[in-house]
Amino acid sequence: MFLSSSLLIFSLSTAASLVAADSSAFQADSSIDADRLYGYVKAAAYSREDVLATYPTCNDCDSASDVDISGKLKQIPGFEDSLMFMADMDVDCDGVAWQCPGNMDGQPETSFGHMNASQAPWYVIPEDFISKGDVQANALGAVICGDKMFYGIFADSNGDSPQVIGEASLVLAQACFPDDGMSGANGHPVPDVAYIVFPHDAPQGVGDETLDYSALKQLGDQKLKDLVNALDTYDPLQPSGGTFSDQEFPDPEQSATTENPLPDPTTMSGGDWGAVGPELPPTQVPGEPVPTWPWPSSTCKAHRRARRSTVM
Ligand SMILES: *[C@@H]1O[C@H](CO)[C@@H](O)[C@H](O)[C@H]1NC(C)=O
Secondary structure, three states, rough: OOOOOOHHHHHHHHHOOOOOOOOOHHHHHOOOOOOOOHHHHHHHHHHHHOOOEOOOOOOOOHHHHHHHOOOOOHOOOOOOOOOEEEEEEEEEEEEOOOOOOOOOOOOOOOOOOOOOOOOOOEEEEEEEHHHHHHOOOOEEEEEEEEEEEEEEEEEEEEEEOOHHHHHHHHHHHHOOOOOOOOOEEEEEEEEEEEEEOOOOOOOOOOOOOOOOHHHHHHHHHHHHHHHHHHHHOOOOOOOOOOOOOOHHHOOOOOOHHHHOOOOOOOOOOOOOOOOOOOOOOOOOOOOOOOOOOOOOOOOOOOOOOOOOOOEE
């Protein structure tokens, strides 16, 4: 369905009154340097390092707005299997609360149960990446949106054609963008959300419909504290977050000592990871001004939640 801009504005203003659950239950401890993590994910996406797969962020996007899943954390001991991507945030209302406002095509199940999108924070990954990325059911993820970081689990997959990336349960989307009227028909279209996925770490206490917030937060805080410490130890030259300026980019001369400082087009599409999509518009060329992030997403016409397939 194509939403005209006047309809979109109307639904923004009416949906804004929906009540969001208490998001502090799954919010990261404020002592964890989310800016540092955000800058790291953004830099990896920007430089297209260790691209594992590439997906569109909406069903009818121009391929210029495709984003990558980066495996750059393989360089960081203890986080070799972890995944990162920058994407938008569509709203997923599958599960027992599938009749959430604006959700025309919801499904009563999620990938591993019947989670409640109004209660359980989760993120979605494209279905064909589950086996390629070896992502376990309910795997921990951290989502950095605005200046906040939240935890969620991998509870649903996207089986659209084409499969799209950048989607979260209603409660997580409302936590990220509390003033933007998130609903089944209204997501966050800008690909400025950082997602970090820990494919082999799932919190205890995930049931068919519910999860244990304190177990999720405990595991999340532990993992993300460890990750910040590991980055400080093993990648001290990385940008420290904040705005995405020239200054924060790794100096090509300094990073010459690190493995693969810039993506090598000849190695990016190797292995079983499948084809790398068309080039993103801003390719970093040393000496040239760094284009602004995020790159334009104006080609995305609609940001509706997408149907997961029934596989799994
Ligand atoms: C889902 O969670 C919301 C918020 O807690 C609650 O109001 C609603 O009744 C739940 N839906 C189902 C079907 O359990």
